Amino acid sequence: MTRHFTFECTGETLVGSIDDAKGERGLLIVSGGNEIRAGAFGGMARLARDLAASGITVMRYDRRGIGDSSGENSGFEGSADDISAALTAFRKQCPGLREIAAFGNCDAASALALFAGKAGFAALALANPWTIETPDNAEEGETAAMPASAIRSRYLAKLRDPRELWRLVTGGVNLRKLVKGLRQAAAKQEVSGLGERLMKALSGQTVPVAILIASRDRTALAFLSIWDSASGEAARTNGYIMLQQIHSASHSFAGEDDHRWLVEQLIAVVHSC
Amino acid sequence: MNQDQQVEQVVRSVLCDILGLGEEQVAGFDADTELFGALPELDSMAVAGLLTEMEDRLDILIEDDEVDGELFENFGNLVNFAKAKLAA
Amino acid sequence: MIASYRFAGQDEYCLRIDRGRDTRILVIQPLFEEANRTRHMLAEMMRALDGHGIDSLMPDLPGRNESAFPQHQADLDLWRNALAECAEQLGPVTHIAALRGGALLIDCAPQLPVWRLAPAKGEQLLRTMIRARLTADREAGKHVTEEMLIEAAQTGPVELAGNLFGTAMIDGLKNARPEDVLDIRRNSRTVRNSSEPDFVTGMIDGKALWLRAEPEHNAVMSQAIADDIAEWIRP
Numbered sequence: 001m002t003r004h005f006t007f008e009c010t011g012e013t014l015v016g017s018i019d020d021a022k023g024e025r026g027l028l029i030v031s032g033g034n035e036i037r038a039g040a041f042g043g044m045a046r047l048a049r050d051l052a053a054s055g056i057t058v059m060r061y062d063r064r065g066i067g068d069s070s071g072e073n074s075g076f077e078g079s080a081d082d083i084s085a086a087l088t089a090f091r092k093q094c095p096g097l098r099e100i101a102a103f104g105n106c107d108a109a110s111a112l113a114l115f116a117g118k119a120g121f122a123a124l125a126l127a128n129p130w131t132i133e134t135p136d137n138a139e140e141g142e143t144a145a146m147p148a149s150a151i152r153s154r155y156l157a158k159l160r161d162p163r164e165l166w167r168l169v170t171g172g173v174n175l176r177k178l179v180k181g182l183r184q185a186a187a188k189q190e191v192s193g194l195g196e197r198l199m200k201a202l203s204g205q206t207v208p209v210a211i212l213i214a215s216r217d218r219t220a221l222a223f224l225s226i227w228d229s230a231s232g233e234a235a236r237t238n239g240y241i242m243l244q245q246i247h248s249a250s251h252s253f254a255g256e257d258d259h260r261w262l263v264e265q266l267i268a269v270v271h272s273c
Numbered sequence: 274m275n276q277d278q279q280v281e282q283v284v285r286s287v288l289c290d291i292l293g294l295g296e297e298q299v300a301g302f303d304a305d306t307e308l309f310g311a312l313p314e315l316d317s318m319a320v321a322g323l324l325t326e327m328e329d330r331l332d333i334l335i336e337d338d339e340v341d342g343e344l345f346e347n348f349g350n351l352v353n354f355a356k357a358k359l360a361a
Numbered sequence: 362m363i364a365s366y367r368f369a370g371q372d373e374y375c376l377r378i379d380r381g382r383d384t385r386i387l388v389i390q391p392l393f394e395e396a397n398r399t400r401h402m403l404a405e406m407m408r409a410l411d412g413h414g415i416d417s418l419m420p421d422l423p424g425r426n427e428s429a430f431p432q433h434q435a436d437l438d439l440w441r442n443a444l445a446e447c448a449e450q451l452g453p454v455t456h457i458a459a460l461r462g463g464a465l466l467i468d469c470a471p472q473l474p475v476w477r478l479a480p481a482k483g484e485q486l487l488r489t490m491i492r493a494r495l496t497a498d499r500e501a502g503k504h505v506t507e508e509m510l511i512e513a514a515q516t517g518p519v520e521l522a523g524n525l526f527g528t529a530m531i532d533g534l535k536n537a538r539p540e541d542v543l544d545i546r547r548n549s550r551t552v553r554n555s556s557e558p559d560f561v562t563g564m565i566d567g568k569a570l571w572l573r574a575e576p577e578h579n580a581v582m583s584q585a586i587a588d589d590i591a592e593w594i595r596p
Binding site: 001002004005006013015017033034035036038040041042043045049065066067068069070073254 | 362363372374376394397400401404408425426427428429432522523524575576577578
Binding site: 324 | 489492569
């Protein structure tokens with residue numbers, strides 16, 4: 001049975017959910033984008049139940065400005081305090097847990113890479129980390145014009161022709177060829193400030209870190225191009241970090257096989273604590 | 274506003290809602306404004322929602338085989354498609 | 362803030378602001394993924410209602426959000442029953458506020474005054490989800506048609522846009538229209554949001570949050586809905 005509770009973060013009220021298990025290890029799931037803690041299509045709620053069934057206690061939460069929580073949404077860049085508060089709440093709710101690891105997908109993976117060190121997790125699972133800089137196109141008096149998802153795809157549009165994309169959707173394109181071309185194109189990209197910061201943060205990790213990659217996901221491809229470049233060398237040679245790949249285009253590990261793989265990887269990460 | 278202008282307005286409005294853009298931004302779309310680069314990360318839900326909203330607000334029916342890459346290439350193609358549907 | 366109601370042998374999550382006041386609103390969320398997209402806006406709306414001195418409840422429907430109830434076993438009638446149970450256990454409820462597809466379930470408590478925003482036809486919601494499934498399948502190189510999906514649903518759960526559907530839900534949605542569950546004699550107010558070309562009895566300032574690709578917030582809409590409801594209840 002999942003139990004729900006509130007906890008405090010900089011004076012705001014956040015909501016968390018815990019699936020208890022008998023073991024001594026826990027996993028904090030950090031949500032990506034603006035998703036609510038149950039996840040798109042209830043995916044995180046289901047993942048938590050699956051992991052709890054295998055003996056891992058799992059907590060999910062809505063950060064400030066998301067879902068049921070109060071406060072303002074500051075995106076993944078502003079989520080350091082939420083992550084710390086969630087870990088504190090997790091320890092308070094489940095005092096019997098010896099080790100707590102954390103998992104995040106997409107920009108949540110980036111947030112964990114950047115901010116988890118201060119919080120104190122025993123291990124990290126970072127899936128398809130987000131490395132794409134939000135263009136600073138805000139003029140005086142304006143705020144960023146496009147939602148994050150539109151910005152993402154505008155960046156991606158630079159990599160390939162719109163018609164190609166649609167041919168992909170309608171099945172008229174050889175996926176392998178397209179992906180190869182994408183990877184080459186991505187390799188020529190300037191490494192953004194965020195990409196640099198991420199590589200630096202990864203190079204300094206001193207707990208086990210599993211980087212989980214869906215090898216045909218566009219976000220993952222962008223990450224890999226930086227990981228494989230000169231900027232990624234210190235991170236690549238950090239012995240604490242292991243890269244695991246699944247041959248899939250699904251950014252969020254949708255589909256039975258992807259889900260099963262993700263669960264296996266997360267169990268492995270938690271047991272590496 | 275004549276019917277053509279109304280159709281255009283409805284298409285702008287749907288894009289506003291789906292993309293989460295400001296009205297001023299969408300008001301600036303002209304026939305050549307590329308849509309594909311501006312659409313949210315290729316999300317089958319967003320595309321599906323866009324088509325259903327256009328159907329609902331314009332009272333037209335869009336068959337699955339009428340939808341191809343060209344339709345979303347630019348604002349002009351989308352508007353012309355809608356106008357043609359109404360004229361039929 | 363966190364409450365639960367009992368349904369089909371399980372505890373279901375219910376967001377609640379209850380200070381024991383006289384007016385208590387049952388909030389019926391949009392259906393399926395539109396609920397995710399409007400979740401924070403509605404939670405803030407409930408806090409704004411609180412500011413107006415009004416209590417509120419927003420239950421999870423079985424199979425949705427935090428619920429562990431098997432999705433494919435849910436249908437619109439089951440959801441109506443669940444809402445009635447929630448109102449019974451966490452009430453008394455004095456009014457209903459329903460958004461989008463939530464307006465298809467307002468007969469869970471037919472005697473209560475009802476406020477509706479942008480009521481949606483079941484057929485329209487189903488169409489969008491089927492389209493999303495067909496688009497995703499084509500991306501994966503599979504050839505699937507709507508007819509094939511409907512037929513498959515006769516013999517087992519079908520996945521549409523991330524949710525599992527049984528044949529009862531699909532049939533229910535195909536035939537559900539907001540006007541069919543709104544008795545003409547019932548005290549009601551219907552508003553549309555400002556991106557609609559026409560409107561009935563009122564307009565709420567704000568974009569159609571439920572159409573976005575991912576959840577976003579609209580603080581203006583949260584406040585506008587709460588203000589409109591409060592004004593309607595105590596003019």
